[in-house]
Amino acid sequence: xxxxxxxxxxxVMGMTNxxxxxxxxxxxHRAMYWYKQKAKKPPExxxxxxxxxxxxxxxxxxxxxxxxxxxxxxxxxxxxxxPEDSALYLCASSQYSGxxxxxxxxxxxxxxxxx
Amino acid sequence: xxxxxxxxxxxxxxxxxxxxxxxxxxxxxxxxFPWYQQFPGKGPALLIAIRPDVSEKKEGRFxxxxxxxxxxxxxxxxxxxxxxxxxxxxAASVTGNQFYFGTGTSLTVIP
Numbered sequence: 075x076x077x078x079x080x081x082x083x084x085x086v087m088g089m090t091n092x093x094x095x096x097x098x099x100x101x102x103h104r105a106m107y108w109y110k111q112k113a114k115k116p117p118e119x120x121x122x123x124x125x126x127x128x129x130x131x132x133x134x135x136x137x138x139x140x141x142x143x144x145x146x147x148x149x150x151x152x153x154x155x156x157p158e159d160s161a162l163y164l165c166a167s168s169q170y171s172g173x174x175x176x177x178x179x180x181x182x183x184x185x186x187x188x189x
Numbered sequence: 190x191x192x193x194x195x196x197x198x199x200x201x202x203x204x205x206x207x208x209x210x211x212x213x214x215x216x217x218x219x220x221x222f223p224w225y226q227q228f229p230g231k232g233p234a235l236l237i238a239i240r241p242d243v244s245e246k247k248e249g250r251f252x253x254x255x256x257x258x259x260x261x262x263x264x265x266x267x268x269x270x271x272x273x274x275x276x277x278x279x280a281a282s283v284t285g286n287q288f289y290f291g292t293g294t295s296l297t298v299i300p
Contacts, residue, residue: 078232105285116278116290117233130287164232168285176221176285180232 076101078181080165086187089155095184097148097165103179104170106148108140111162111183123148124170155188162186192216193281195291202298208266210294212279215260219281223288224253224264227276236277237264269298 078099087093097106105124109117122130123142137159139151148165162185168178194213202208212222220241225233239246239253239262246253252265266273279291 076235080232114276114293114295116293119287122287124286162230166232170285176223176282177235177238178223178282178285178288179235180225182232183230185230 076177076179078165078167078179080163080181080184082184083182084185084187086189087152087155088189089157091155092151092153094152095150095163095165095186097150097181098146099167099179099181100146101167101179102145102169103167104145105168106142107164107166107168107178108138108148108150109164109166109180111164117164117180121150152186155186157188160186160188191292192289193279193291195279195294197294198292199295200297202269202296204269204271204298204300206269206298208269208273208296208298209263210277210279210296211261211263212281212291213259213261214281214289216281216283217260218283219289221282221285222253222255222262223280223282224251225278225280225290226273227278227293233278266296269296271298271300274298 108120111117121140126142141149162183164183165181223238224236226236227233250267255262
């Protein structure tokens with residue numbers, strides 16, 4: 075099973091709201107990623123967690139706050155977003171850096187609209 | 190700076206034809222080169238991947254050709270079908286730590 079699940083599928087939020095995106099995988103992967111994808115563009119890396127510790131933060135604004143409660147779960151907390159933050163937010167997972175398998179699997183994404 | 194350059198931006202192929210998408214890179218430390226297929230509104234799906242010690246890998250109608258000396262790799266889709274119409278991204282990684290994506294190719298297969 076190579077499934078990464080994400081909830082919700084769609085989210086509309088105002089600029090003053092606080093919301094969270096959730097991601098889950100049960101493949102035993104120890105690296106989990108958040109990407110942002112705009113229409114007709116490649117995924118843009120936001121954060122990487124390796125063994126539940128934040129290992130990469132691609133200079134993402136503080137209105138995005140990641141959290142990795144355990145090895146299977148990844149959250150992205152959203153606060154005071156801007157309309158330009160509207161995008162498809164993708165979660166992905168892979169074994170871990172340096173593993174024998176580098177295969178990275180994506181979830182279906184959360185379509186976020188900021189009004 | 191674009192770590193992985195992908196071409197063409199869009200591609201139209203007749204049903205049954207061969208679709209070819211090309212990618213080039215500069216960082217010789219890259220050791221893993223996957224291709225992803227993405228349908229509108231969906232997440233990218235891992236299609237096929239190759240390591241630099243292999244020059245070609247085939248899975249069904251999909252083949253990756255890898256030229257280490259030229260620092261190029263390409264995806265060939267044989268017998269292209271309308272269901273293959275999607276956006277394709279190449280990517281590269283060093284030890285699976287961080288993935289660098291190409292800019293994407295929108296493929297349309299005409300019946």
